Amino acid sequence: MKIYGNCKFCKQSIPVKTEAQTRIQLAMQKGEKISCKCPNCNANQSIHVNDFKTQYSKTPQVIAAIIFCTGTLGGLYLGFFVLENIRNHYLAYGACSLLLVPGLAYGILHQEERRRVNAFNQMWV
Known part of the structure; x- marks a missing residue:
């Protein structure tokens, strides 16, 4: 840090x-x-x-942005592939729900960075 x-x-x-x-x-x-x-x-x-x-670091934000972009593109590709080839509605819903994973990863990384900065900046000593 x-x-x-x-x-x-x-x-x-x-x-x-x-x-x-x-x-x-x-x-x-x-x-x-x-x-x-x-x-x-x-x-x-x-x-x-x-x-x-302490201040917010750019590194977790960059990692979260990379995860978000690649995960979203991968989820869209997988979702369209599944929607074209499989006619089961539940499987299609499951494939589309994979788009939530990159958003959750970004949210968790951002929340941990915020928690770390706030924990240090509090006056304890």
């Missing part, structure tokens, strides 16, 4: 990578204050754990 703190001198965002999912885990791993270097003004400083925030 990438967390962000603000530089005390130039107010620029300072990114820090960590494996911690919450502020408590971050404090246990790295201590109450984390020393980091500003990429803009090169000032070394220590930032308190409560001053860090």
Whole structure:
């Protein structure tokens, strides 16, 4: 996870990578204050754990979009193939319901990302 703190001198965002999912885990791993270097003004400083925030990552959104697009196209192809060749209504309904799977995968990935960001950004420490 990438967390962000603000530089005390130039107010620029300072990114820090960590494996911690919450502020408590971050404090246990790295201590109450984390020393980091500003990429803009090169000032070394220590930032308190409560001053860090996290943002939504683009990676789960990209993965979810790829799953959604390929799953939807595959579901449409399979649905049309089944509808052309098989005359059983229940099987046709089942094939069309496969279009729900990519939407569910996208929803689950998006919800997990939102839960992760909200869990870190809450003030626990």
